[in-house]
Amino acid sequence: MVSTADAMPAAPAVSLCISTLQNRPDFLRAASALRQATGGFLVQARDRRDETPGVRVGFTASKKIGNAVARNRAKRRLRAIAREVLPKMARPGWDYVLVAKPGVTTVRDFALLLADLHGALARLHKT
Numbered sequence: 001m002v003s004t005a006d007a008m009p010a011a012p013a014v015s016l017c018i019s020t021l022q023n024r025p026d027f028l029r030a031a032s033a034l035r036q037a038t039g040g041f042l043v044q045a046r047d048r049r050d051e052t053p054g055v056r057v058g059f060t061a062s063k064k065i066g067n068a069v070a071r072n073r074a075k076r077r078l079r080a081i082a083r084e085v086l087p088k089m090a091r092p093g094w095d096y097v098l099v100a101k102p103g104v105t106t107v108r109d110f111a112l113l114l115a116d117l118h119g120a121l122a123r124l125h126k127t
Helices: 024-031 068-089 110-126
Strands: 018-020 034-037 041-047 055-060 094-100
Touching: 018 068, 024 041, 024 055, 024 094, 034 110, 041 110, 055 068, 068 094, 068 110
Parallel strands: 018 055, 055 094
Antiparallel strands: 034 041, 041 094
């Protein structure tokens, strides 16, 4: 006989609320804070130092990336790696902006993009 405790999967220790940055001033404040360049993109991070426990993330792909199709592809890839990595490594009360790099973000191997974000967050939070 299996007990109910054995049948249910373990819940994560902390549930992290991740929302999307929407306002230009939030992007500008993140741009003036910490930065970490990677092979596939740039990460900007800012400690909000407020009581809201959630993590906020934004994505930027300028016209340097290419036409609308290329910009949307770059942002989709950045959203996918953020969805994969941020719940594990992001700190509550921080804003993160992932900025696409021209000619790299859309063609770089997905596993390398994941490794880039892992390394960037580790270096940002080391300081």
